[in-house]
Amino acid sequence: xxxxxxxxxxxxxxxxxxxxxxxxxxxxxxxxxxxxxxxxxxxxxxxxxxxxxxxxxxxxxxxxxxxxxxxxxxxxxxxxxxxxxxxxxxxxxxxxxxxxxxxxxxxxxxxxxxxxxxxxxxxxxxxxxxxxxxxxxx
Amino acid sequence: xxxxxxxxxxxxxxxxxxxxxxxxxxxxxxxxxxxxxxxxxxxxxxxxxxxxxxxxxxxxxxxxxxxxxxxxxxxxxxxxxxxxxxxxxxxxxxxxxxxxxxxxxxxxxxxxxxxxxxxxxxxxxxxxxxxxxxxxxxxxxxxxxxxxxxxxxxxxxxxxxxxxxxxxxxxxxxxxxxxxxxxxxxxxxxxxxxxxxxxxxxxxxxxxxxxxxxxxxxxxxxxxxxxxxxxxxxxxxxxxxxxxxxxxxxxxxxxxxxxxxxxxxxxxxxxxxxx
Amino acid sequence: xxxxxxxxxxxxxxxxxxxxxxxxxxxxxxxxxxxxxxxxxxxxxxxxxxxxxxxxxxxxxxxxxxxxxxxxxxxxxxxxxxxxxxxxxxxxxxxxxxxxxxxxxxxxxxxxxxxxxxxxxxxxxxxxxxxxxxx
Numbered sequence: 001x002x003x004x005x006x007x008x009x010x011x012x013x014x015x016x017x018x019x020x021x022x023x024x025x026x027x028x029x030x031x032x033x034x035x036x037x038x039x040x041x042x043x044x045x046x047x048x049x050x051x052x053x054x055x056x057x058x059x060x061x062x063x064x065x066x067x068x069x070x071x072x073x074x075x076x077x078x079x080x081x082x083x084x085x086x087x088x089x090x091x092x093x094x095x096x097x098x099x100x101x102x103x104x105x106x107x108x109x110x111x112x113x114x115x116x117x118x119x120x121x122x123x124x125x126x127x128x129x130x131x132x133x134x135x136x137x138x
Numbered sequence: 139x140x141x142x143x144x145x146x147x148x149x150x151x152x153x154x155x156x157x158x159x160x161x162x163x164x165x166x167x168x169x170x171x172x173x174x175x176x177x178x179x180x181x182x183x184x185x186x187x188x189x190x191x192x193x194x195x196x197x198x199x200x201x202x203x204x205x206x207x208x209x210x211x212x213x214x215x216x217x218x219x220x221x222x223x224x225x226x227x228x229x230x231x232x233x234x235x236x237x238x239x240x241x242x243x244x245x246x247x248x249x250x251x252x253x254x255x256x257x258x259x260x261x262x263x264x265x266x267x268x269x270x271x272x273x274x275x276x277x278x279x280x281x282x283x284x285x286x287x288x289x290x291x292x293x294x295x296x297x298x299x300x301x302x303x304x305x306x307x308x309x310x311x312x313x314x315x316x317x318x319x320x321x322x323x324x325x326x327x328x329x330x331x332x333x334x335x336x337x338x339x340x341x342x343x344x345x346x347x348x349x350x351x352x353x354x355x356x357x358x359x360x361x362x363x364x365x366x367x368x369x370x371x372x373x374x375x376x377x378x379x380x381x382x383x384x385x386x387x388x389x390x391x392x393x394x395x396x397x398x399x400x401x402x403x404x405x406x407x408x409x410x411x412x413x
Numbered sequence: 414x415x416x417x418x419x420x421x422x423x424x425x426x427x428x429x430x431x432x433x434x435x436x437x438x439x440x441x442x443x444x445x446x447x448x449x450x451x452x453x454x455x456x457x458x459x460x461x462x463x464x465x466x467x468x469x470x471x472x473x474x475x476x477x478x479x480x481x482x483x484x485x486x487x488x489x490x491x492x493x494x495x496x497x498x499x500x501x502x503x504x505x506x507x508x509x510x511x512x513x514x515x516x517x518x519x520x521x522x523x524x525x526x527x528x529x530x531x532x533x534x535x536x537x538x539x540x541x542x543x544x545x546x547x548x
Binding site for chain 3: 322
Binding site: 015016018019022023026036037039040041043044047048051095106108109110112113 | 432433434435436465466467468469470495496497498500501504505506507
């Protein structure tokens with residue numbers, strides 16, 4: 001488990017919160033010593049997932065936890081909403097799949113930017129967990 | 139009857155002496171400095187006196203585990219093998235055995251029980267030693283490959299608005315990511331409108347490498363720069379066409395010289411002699 | 414906060430100064446199109462050098478704006494994309510396609526000027542252009 005050097009939660013209720021969440025993710029990654037490219041990857045992935053939570057889930061929460069454990073820096077992001085759930089996760093993960101206003105792209109795109117992404121969804125709750133970890137090279 | 143910890147405490151001098159003797163008898167005495175042995179002994183004694191189980195996970199074995207792990211990783215970083223570290227443990231076990239046999243001569247069951255306890259802990263410490271050693275070696279390797287990545291992708295500014303990145307060696311996915319990152323950063327830092335990516339030193343140009351090249355070109359275009367790939371050998375050209383890889387969207391040239399001309403052409407510049 | 418759009422002759426400059434919301438991006442798109450309609454401007458530079466995140470939504474808005482402007486006879490150049498942003502977009506499989514780009518604002522303006530004057534050559538119209546485009 002990650003040492004909780006960083007632990008914060010951002011409510012996702014309006015479009016501004018997407019910006020706040022992705023910038024908080026970038027700040028956290030920077031604080032933990034992730035590279036500039038990784039900071040951008042993480043911020044972009046958070047942007048995709050929190051937008052999904054806002055547009056499809058009607059809003060929710062973005063939790064960011066990170067720290068350094070056993071020679072690895074690690075960051076966990078969990079985005080939760082209380083929306084209707086994703087009916088077909090496999091389909092939602094297909095690159096290019098989109099519904100409505102070209103939104104649903106988020107999942108497949110985000111999954112390519114982080115080391116792991118898992119989705120737990122059912123009517124009334126969707127939770128997307130992302131993790132990025134890097135070995136600390138001294 | 140004394141407990142195992144009490145036996146170890148009361149026979150401290152004897153066990154230490156015989157432990158030391160066992161070590162000098164073995165080929166590699168390097169690891170067993172007096173300080174190391176005494177430190178290990180204190181921590182083992184402490185562990186045995188407070189532990190409730192025969193498992194290294196027992197909190198009271200924390201200090202000895204940590205000490206062994208550090209010892210082993212230091213040896214790995216210094217380039218020694220892990221076997222000497224486990225021989226150190228084996229020598230301890232051999233030194234304790236006769237003391238235990240004498241102490242528990244009247245109670246065979248108890249003797250067996252305490253001997254097993256020492257054996258189990260020593261075995262688990264040996265495993266830990268190897269794990270710590272492997273981990274330290276992996277860190278060394280990771281650090282070295284990181285350093286190699288850094289050296290292997292230099293970006294040189296060779297002309298106003300033109301940079302050159304010569305690639306040497308096999309391009310795997312992690313290297314391709316690094317190349318993309320370094321090239322884009324160099325383009326941005328130098329405000330280079332053309333970047334020449336020379337692949338003369340890349341032994342195999344296959345579908346996978348071609349895909350990476352395409353991505354680099356797309357990424358550079360988003361920044362506002364053009365890429366010229368040079369050093370496509372006849373063999374590479376044959377392979378790419380046979381594999382039906384289409385690189386027509388990329389500017390490719392056979393030689394670095396032709397690539398440089400192409401770069402100047404993109405910039406609408408010309409180099410000539412002064413009369 | 415509104416994103417300022419500066420006008421420099423035939424060119425509109427929109428320097429996006431910080432991370433912006435979806436609404437601000439949409440608003441910017443609408444304003445650029447409106448200005449293309451009501452002014453003589455035909456070229457647009459969207460400078461995104463201060464943007465440290467361009468996700469698929471933002472990428473879509475940028476490409477859409479370029480396509481929409483083209484339909485109105487305008488040209489959009491996106492300048493100053495951050496290298497790490499380009500990497501993230503490529504990795505997501507979301508590169509900007511068919512959009513003119515430049516390393517910085519200055520090169521974007523130069524490129525646009527060259528482009529606009531070459532259009533005029535094709536049209537057979539000389540450099541004075543306010544009459545034919547109204548506004």
